[in-house]
Amino acid sequence: MANQDTQQLDQQLRQLFGAHTYSEGPLAVSGAGRRFVGLDLCHPLNLDQVTFILDALSQFRIISIAGQDLTAFSLAHFERFANHWGAPVPHPNNFLRGGKSAQSDGDSDGEFELIPFENRTASAVNLTFPDQLQCLAHQSPAVLVVTNFRGQIVGDSNGNRPTQVGRGGSWHTDIEYEPLPIYVSMFLVHHAPMARTAEGGNWVNAPDSPGPYFEGSSDELMKRRMRLPLNGETAFADTAAAFSALPTSEQAELEKVQLRRRLNIQDKGWLAPLVRTNPRSGIKSFHSPIWASRPRVRPPVEVDSMSESESRAFLDRLEAHVLQERFRYDHLHQPGDVTLWDNYMTLHNSPPSKGNIDSIEDARLLYRLSCKGESTLTLPRHDPEDWLKTHVPGGYTTPPEIINIG
Numbered sequence: 380m381a382n383q384d385t386q387q388l389d390q391q392l393r394q395l396f397g398a399h400t401y402s403e404g405p406l407a408v409s410g411a412g413r414r415f416v417g418l419d420l421c422h423p424l425n426l427d428q429v430t431f432i433l434d435a436l437s438q439f440r441i442i443s444i445a446g447q448d449l450t451a452f453s454l455a456h457f458e459r460f461a462n463h464w465g466a467p468v469p470h471p472n473n474f475l476r477g478g479k480s481a482q483s484d485g486d487s488d489g490e491f492e493l494i495p496f497e498n499r500t501a502s503a504v505n506l507t508f509p510d511q512l513q514c515l516a517h518q519s520p521a522v523l524v525v526t527n528f529r530g531q532i533v534g535d536s537n538g539n540r541p542t543q544v545g546r547g548g549s550w551h552t553d554i555e556y557e558p559l560p561i562y563v564s565m566f567l568v569h570h571a572p573m574a575r576t577a578e579g580g581n582w583v584n585a586p587d588s589p590g591p592y593f594e595g596s597s598d599e600l601m602k603r604r605m606r607l608p609l610n611g612e613t614a615f616a617d618t619a620a621a622f623s624a625l626p627t628s629e630q631a632e633l634e635k636v637q638l639r640r641r642l643n644i645q646d647k648g649w650l651a652p653l654v655r656t657n658p659r660s661g662i663k664s665f666h667s668p669i670w671a672s673r674p675r676v677r678p679p680v681e682v683d684s685m686s687e688s689e690s691r692a693f694l695d696r697l698e699a700h701v702l703q704e705r706f707r708y709d710h711l712h713q714p715g716d717v718t719l720w721d722n723y724m725t726l727h728n729s730p731p732s733k734g735n736i737d738s739i740e741d742a743r744l745l746y747r748l749s750c751k752g753e754s755t756l757t758l759p760r761h762d763p764e765d766w767l768k769t770h771v772p773g774g775y776t777t778p779p780e781i782i783n784i785g
């Protein structure tokens with residue numbers, strides 16, 4: 380972003396949010412990412428403020444609104460804010476379908492049933508460090524508690540608690556396996572790991588397992604997939620910059636590509652474009668250019684008119700392109716930050732993380748909300764009931780007491 384553009388952005392920011400506010404960025408070498416400092420999201424946003432933030436995300440793909448005061452900013456404020464970006468979607472960890480985990484490959488059309496709060500992750504989290512760290516109060520099924528501690532502490536026969544390091548996830552976008560994918564996801568950071576006792580002054584050592592991936596990808600692709608951050612950062616890849624870096628002729632060919640996605644292996648599925656154009660900024664990007672983003676949980680996608688092996692080769696090549704260093708960004712979390720990303724313009728991955736922890740120094744606690752559909756300048760949203768029934772589990776809408784919170 381040119382200096383002059385940055386000055387204009389900050390000038391507009393100060394006019395809308397106050398003279399004390401400023402921005403930092405780009406956060407990524409690709410040009411993605413911007414941090415906004417001094418914005419207080421406890422207050423309802425006016426039309427111009429919402430427009431500014433929507434425009435910022437459409438341009439920067441990832442934005443972080445830093446430093447919310449967690450003694451005042453609640454998960455209700457967070458969910459009200461999320462409503463501007465789309466309809467908040469209950470997370471599969473918080474409900475059952477037909478009596479089964481909504482996350483598993485199975486009867487995804489079964490009856491919707493909320494898991495009682497006392498059986499959700501948040502309740503287990505609260506048992507781990509009872510006097511030091513408790514989840515922010517909430518009941519909303521849209522809030523996903525993302526954490527590396529759940530109250531279950533496993534000791535060995537000598538009474539020691541060996542910590543374990545999880546290997547991180549697979550590269551993906553959120554809920555790309557439904558006909559209407561998630562548009563924006565966002566984290567509110569409550570606690571980030573501060574211990575740096577691993578090799579190289581990191582929080583954890585690099586895991587040596589190959590991750591959850593199917594066998595058969597090239598060594599180079601596996602190397603890029605497994606190069607994950609070691610201090611609890613969320614790993615991002617900028618699919619807009621990756622698209623923009625290709626020759627125009629290749630871009631034109633890729634824009635014609637349709638992917639057949641399906642929820643379950645036996646489904647006929649539907650076709651979805653590989654390349655999307657952001658309606659606000661006009662920036663083009665890849666949406667989930669990955670053959671199997673959820674190995675053994677959701678079926679791999681097919682490129683329309685290609686066989687399974689051709690589809691895999693085509694998409695593995697694109698994934699390797701997108702995961703190059705020059706399009707990557709590891710976002711370090713800090714308490715109070717609200718960090719948003721556009722799932723049509725980025726990939727992300729969860730980092731290797733320490734489990735079975737007994738020190739608050741190792742605690743990672745974030746809350747995630749994800750939104751579907753259209754953004755809106757004003758609240759409450761007015762999503763039609765039949766649209767909600769089709770695209771949002773249980774037809775959930777944020778209750779008025781959250782929208783109207785002071």
Ligand SMILES: [Fe+2]
Pocket residue numbers: 551552553727
């Ligand atoms: Fe995710």
